[in-house]
Each structure stands twice: as C-alpha cells, then as structure tokens.
Amino acid sequence: MRPTTSILGLAAWFVVSACMYANVASGAEFIPVDGAAEQLQSRRYETGDPKQLLQASLAILQDIRYLVSESESEPGLLVAQPSWAGCRCTPQQLTISIAPVAGQTAGYQVRLSIGEAATNSSTDLQSSPVETDFYQDFFTHLDRELFRENQP
Amino acid sequence: MRALLAPGLVLLTACTSQPVVTNPFAKLADVAAQRQLETTILRDMDAESACVHVTGVLMDLECSISELNSDLGLVSATSTLRVIEPVNFIAASRWRQTCLGNAITVSVKETSGDSVAVRATFDHPDPDAEQTFRTLLRRSVTRQMEEAQ
Numbered sequence: 001m002r003p004t005t006s007i008l009g010l011a012a013w014f015v016v017s018a019c020m021y022a023n024v025a026s027g028a029e030f031i032p033v034d035g036a037a038e039q040l041q042s043r044r045y046e047t048g049d050p051k052q053l054l055q056a057s058l059a060i061l062q063d064i065r066y067l068v069s070e071s072e073s074e075p076g077l078l079v080a081q082p083s084w085a086g087c088r089c090t091p092q093q094l095t096i097s098i099a100p101v102a103g104q105t106a107g108y109q110v111r112l113s114i115g116e117a118a119t120n121s122s123t124d125l126q127s128s129p130v131e132t133d134f135y136q137d138f139f140t141h142l143d144r145e146l147f148r149e150n151q152p
Numbered sequence: 153m154r155a156l157l158a159p160g161l162v163l164l165t166a167c168t169s170q171p172v173v174t175n176p177f178a179k180l181a182d183v184a185a186q187r188q189l190e191t192t193i194l195r196d197m198d199a200e201s202a203c204v205h206v207t208g209v210l211m212d213l214e215c216s217i218s219e220l221n222s223d224l225g226l227v228s229a230t231s232t233l234r235v236i237e238p239v240n241f242i243a244a245s246r247w248r249q250t251c252l253g254n255a256i257t258v259s260v261k262e263t264s265g266d267s268v269a270v271r272a273t274f275d276h277p278d279p280d281a282e283q284t285f286r287t288l289l290r291r292s293v294t295r296q297m298e299e300a301q
Contacts, residue, residue: 054224058259062190062273063183064176067255068228071221082176082275090176130175137177 040132041111043139045146048106050076050098056145057096057110060138066094075099076108091115091134112138191271192286193263194293199225202260202268205296209288210258213251225260225268251281 045053054076061068061080070079076098082090093115101107112135194202203222210217215229231251255275263269272285 051224055259055261058224058226058257059187059271062257062259062271063180063186065273065275065277066176067230067257067275068219068226071219071224071226073221073223090174133175134177137175141177141180141183 038111040135041113042109043142044101044107044109046104046107047146050100050108052146052149053098053108053110053142054078054096056142056149057098059145060141061094061096063141091131110139110142187271190273190282191269192289193267193269194289195265195267197266197268197293199260199262199268202270203227205289205292206258206260206270206272209285209292210256212288213285215251215256225262227258227260228256229258230255251284254278254281256285 047053051073054071054073057078058068058071061078066080066082068078068080071077076096078094078096080094080096081092091114095113095115097111097113099109099111101109114131114134194205200222203220203225206227207217207220210227210229213231215231217227217229219226219228221227231254251274253276256272258270258272261269261271270289272282274281274285
C-alpha cells in the first residue's frame with residue numbers, strides 16, 4: 001500500500017468518526033418542548049384506574065418489542081428501550097408517564113416522550129413526520145387496547 | 153487519482169447519508185394472533201404468585217433481571233450464559249441456549265375466574281425460545297403444586 005493512500009485513508013477515517021460523533025451529539029441538545037409538542041405527545045383518558053393505562057401501554061411496548069427498563073406504578077411511569085442494540089433507526093428511549101388531570105376525579109393524562117429522537121437532528125424534533133406518525137400510532141394502539149380491555 | 157476515490161466516497165457517504173428511519177408500528181401485522189401465541193394462561197393463580205414463577209423461570213434460563221414490578225405485573229430480563237453451569241437447574245443447557253442473547257419482557261395480568269395471562273415477548277422472536285419459556289413456566293407451576301400436596 002502506498003503511503004499516500006494510507007494517509008488519505010487515515011484522514012478519511014478521522015473525518016468519518018467526527019461526522020458520526022456530530023450526528024450523535026446533536027441529539028443530546030436540549031430543546032424546550034412547546035405547547036404543540038406536548039399536545040402531540042399527550043392524550044387524556046376518562047378512567048379511574050391508572051393501572052389499566054399502564055398495563056395497556058405495557059402491552060403496546062411488548063408489541064413493538066421494546067424492553068422495559070424502569071417502571072413505577074405510583075406515579076405511573078414506564079421507560080423502555082429497543083433491545084436490538086446498535087440500530088439507531090428507531091426511537092432509542094420511550095418514556096410513558098401517567099398523571100391525574102387537575103380538577104378531574106377520574107381523568108388521567110398519558111404522555112409519551114422519545115428520549116433520543118428517531119431523527120438525526122434534534123432541530124426537527126417537532127416536525128419529523130416519522131415522529132409524528134409514531135406518536136399518533138402509539139395513541140391509536142392505546143385507544144384500541146383500552147377498547148379491547150373494556151369489552152365484556 | 154484512484155487513491156483519492158475510495159476515501160472520498162466513504163467520506164461523502166458518511167457525511168451526507170441519513171439512516172433509514174422506521175416506525176416500529178408500521179411493521180405490526182396481526183397483533184391479536186401474535187399475542188395469543190405469546191400468552192400462557194395459568195389457572196388458580198394470582199398475579200403476584202405468577203411473577204414469582206416467571207422470575208424463577210427467567211433465572212433458570214440464566215437471565216439477568218433488570219426490572220420487576222409485581223404490582224403492575226412486569227418482569228424484564230436479558231438472557232446471558234455463564235461459562236460455569238450451576239447444578240440442579242430445571243432448565244437444560246440446550247434450553248438456555250435457545251434463549252441466549254434475548255431481551256425478554258413478561259407481563260402478567262389477572263383475567264376473570266382466578267386465572268392469569270402471562271405474556272412473554274422476546275426481542276428476537278423465536279418459536280423455540282417461546283416454547284421453552286412456556287414449558288418451563290408450566291413445569292414450575294406443576295412442581296409447586298406437587299410439592300404442596
């Protein structure tokens with residue numbers, strides 16, 4: 001191998017590493033969540049049983065093969081990761097929280113947040129169609145699950 | 153010139169290409185049928201006792217348990233395999249091999265009529281691993297019943 005090729009190869013490797021690091025690092029920047037994003041991430045359910053919401057959420061996490069790493073029944077919390085390590089093509093962490101709606105005796109808010117975005121850049125966190133679809137699909141499945149559970 | 157081409161292409165690909173972003177919900181097919189395959193019904197049992205059985209089976213499968221919430225009915229674990237095999241395990245070595253490397257989430261839910269539904273999902277869906285889990289779970293319950301008599 002000629003020295004020029006080796007040097008060029010090494011230089012390319014450094015630049016590639018730097019590019020990859022930049023992609024990873026950009027996802028860790030803090031972007032404050034605005035009202036629209038919160039609305040996208042949340043749904044209210046009229047139920048007196050938050051455990052039912054947690055169990056339904058858990059069933060959905062199992063459907064999409066996420067591994068639950070943390071859970072709390074009071075207050076309701078589930079944290080899950082995709083168990084197929086190395087694939088950065090899906091949300092890397094999901095957090096589901098369940099909290100009572102202020103002023104309602106039988107109302108709970110389910111909120112889903114994606115820890116590390118499914119996109120390369122955190123700047124498109126609120127505009128990524130994949131993320132929007134993800135939130136919508138999650139709540140569609142949650143609605144279905146709750147409907148199924150309430151069937152006699 | 154040719155020497156420049158390969159690193160140049162690598163560089164261009166790495167800096168411009170975006171990973172293909174997928175939505176895991178898009179891949180879901182018949183959820184109800186899949187759930188049925190993954191679920192074992194245990195009769196005359198409550199969720200807490202079922203969690204104890206599930207934990208025992210996962211430990212027999214050499215899994216390291218990462219989360220246990222018996223109130224919610226949840227056990228998460230990852231299967232590893234030790235070099236030195238402990239003695240007196242119910243799970244044969246080949247069974248432990250089938251689950252090797254899997255991340256397993258088990259949910260336990262009380263159903264009507266003093267029964268619980270135990271659903272185990274593996275991150276690498278494998279009929280052998282799922283069958284192993286079900287077999288060991290039933291054995292664990294049977295063994296406890298025999299000991300109680």
